[in-house]
Amino acid sequence: MxxxxxxxxxxxxxxxxxxxxxxxxxxxxxxxxxxxxxxxxxxxxxxxxxxxxxxxxxxxxxxxxxxxxxxxxxxxxxxxxxxxxxxxxxxxxxxxxxxxxxxxxxxxxxxxxxxxxxxxxxxxxxxxxxxxxxxxxxxxxxxxxxxxxxxxxxxxxxxxxxxxxxxxxxxxxxxxxxxxxxxxxxxxxxxxxxxxxxxxxxxxxxxxTEAASTYLETGQVAGPHSRPRRAQAYACRGSDGRAFVVHMSVPEKFWTGLLDVLEHPELAEDPRFASREARVANYDALDALLKAITARMPRQHWLDRLAAHDIPHGPLNTVAELFDDPQIAxxxxxxxxxxxxxxxxxxxxxxxxxxxxxxxxxxxxxxxxxxxxxxxxxxxxxxxxxxx
Incomplete structure (x- = not known):
């Protein structure tokens, strides 16, 4: 055989x-x-x-x-x-x-x-x-x-x-x-x-295990937004309506790199987003800002820029799109x-x-x-x- x-x-x-x-x-x-x-x-x-x-x-x-x-x-x-x-x-x-x-x-x-x-x-x-x-x-x-x-x-x-x-x-x-x-x-x-x-x-x-252990240890009750908020993960749409995700996690370089991608360096001085802890606390505000900015250009524009700046990201594929993705293919x-x-x-x-x-x-x-x-x-x- x-x-x-x-x-x-x-x-x-x-x-x-x-x-x-x-x-x-x-x-x-x-x-x-x-x-x-x-x-x-x-x-x-x-x-x-x-x-x-x-x-x-x-x-x-x-x-x-x-x-x-x-x-x-x-x-x-x-x-x-x-x-x-x-x-x-x-x-x-x-x-x-x-x-x-x-x-x-x-x-x-x-x-x-x-x-x-x-x-x-x-x-x-x-x-x-x-x-x-x-x-x-x-x-x-x-x-x-x-x-x-x-x-x-x-x-x-x-x-x-x-x-x-x-x-x-x-x-x-x-x-x-x-x-x-x-x-x-x-x-x-x-x-x-x-x-x-x-x-x-x-x-x-x-x-x-993460949600269960966290509750048993601290009493904190996780919900649908707990993990994305903590992981600093966001979903956006380009001007063509096509969705993508960004995951910044802990390294500060991903946040500063994202500001370069978005061409909005002034956000680094905004006290709501000045540290990872602040961004976690103000997740909803940052989420709304990112959605407003990325809606101005098509998805591929953002994917190309995110790749060039080595930011963790990816298209939000449907099952119909999945097998045409160049990596999957x-x-x-x-x-x-x-x-x-x-x-x-x-x-x-x-x-x-x-x-x-x-x-x-x-x-x-x-x-x-x-x-x-x-x-x-x-x-x-x-x-x-x-x-x-």
Whole structure:
């Protein structure tokens, strides 16, 4: 196998029983590193397959499930459970994101898995953890992002609605993948696997470590503007309406350089902005001034001047603009692959590069039960006629 086809996790088999985002994303990250991921779905399939009315291959499902193989098992049947346990017996990792207790109720709790395969690393992703007053509640990203404090950090006071990507799903998926890698490393020393529990709400709190630690230490409550104010980060629009950002951080040279860019040296003498502490205290006033000044010329004028003065800055790209950005385009972060049913598909690829192990070739997300014949016994394929 060539280096480009292998990846650092070549030879690792992952069984994924995931739906929607957190579990599938964790397994996708491992597949991107070369793991052989087998996605196990019910006869109806992962519900995300049918988003946007595109049959069984929505763009969202394709994004979180590329690079995997897929089988269909009815885990409520003896035959389906037996086949799952057989697959787990030969695997290195099993990931699921059911509600607490579901895996045990269906017959593949961590104790059963450990008995079958002492080297197996099992990982359960839940919304609120295994116990506690919220544990049994349905846990979707919006709920967790609200309870876990994320929305208080990104939703402006005048906008009362959920926004942004699936923060808690993605962060818990990343934390689960990281934990799995750590457990596989520990297994090299002990010869034994272990069970991992990752909660979506806990992953958010861990991600918000600065805001959480600051509150616990000082009582200060961070909000959407706390970090930009402290970091001296600003967003402006040029006269053409196109947005960009400037991040001055701590070094005074960035402030004095910005004054040269703006051709407003007199601001250095303004007591409201004479020091970093003053600029933090008068953030709103400086923000308004910067917006008024930069609105006089097009964005590219400012980008060129900021680059010439070595000021941290960048265009505020939309997703539509992102892949045309010259830096992004130069990094080889998009590849064309054969999509579902052979249709060419452009996809983002991992940015991490390994000097020796390479990375595997990117494959499109699998069809529902696409690898049944390859991975399952004939008796376990009796569900074939029941698929949607």
């Amino acid at each position: 060539s280096a480009e086809q292998a990846g650092p996790l070549a030879g690792i088999r992952v069984i994924e029983l995931g739906q929607y985002i957190s579990g599938p994303y964790a397994a996708k990250l491992l597949a991107d590193l070369g793991a052989d991921v087998v996605k196990v779905e019910s006869p109806g399939g992962d519900p995300m397959r049918r988003w946007e009315g595109r049959g069984t291959m929505s763009p969202q499902f394709a994004a979180y499930n590329r690079g995997k193989r897929a089988v269909v098992l009815d885990l409520k049947s003896e035959r389906g459970l037996a086949e799952l346990l057989r697959l787990a017996g030969d695997a290195d990792v099993l990931i699921e994101n059911f509600r607490p207790g579901v895996a045990r109720r269906l017959g593949f709790g961590p104790e059963v898995l450990r008995e079958r395969n002492p080297r197996l690393v099992s990982c359960a992703i839940t919304g609120f953890g295994a116990d506690g007053p919220y544990a049994a509640r349905p846990a979707y990203d919006t709920v967790i992002s609200a309870v876990g404090g994320m929305y208080s950090q990104v939703v402006p006071e005048h906008i009362l609605r959920p926004l942004g990507p699936a923060f808690s799903d993605l962060l818990s998926g990343m934390q689960a993948a990281q934990a799995v890698l750590a457990a596989l490393h520990a297994r090299n020393a002990t010869g034994h696997g272990e069970h991992i529990e990752v909660s979506m709400v806990g992953s958010l709190i861990d991600f918000l 130069s990094m080889g972060l998009v590849e064309e692959i054969d999509g579902h049913e052979g249709t060419p598909l452009r996809v983002p690829v991992p940015s991490t590069r390994f000097s020796r192990s390479g990375r595997p070739r990117i494959h499109a997300a699998p069809g529902l039960g696409e690898h049944d014949a390859e991975l399952l016994g004939e008796a376990s394929m009796a569900h074939e006629g029941s698929r949607a």
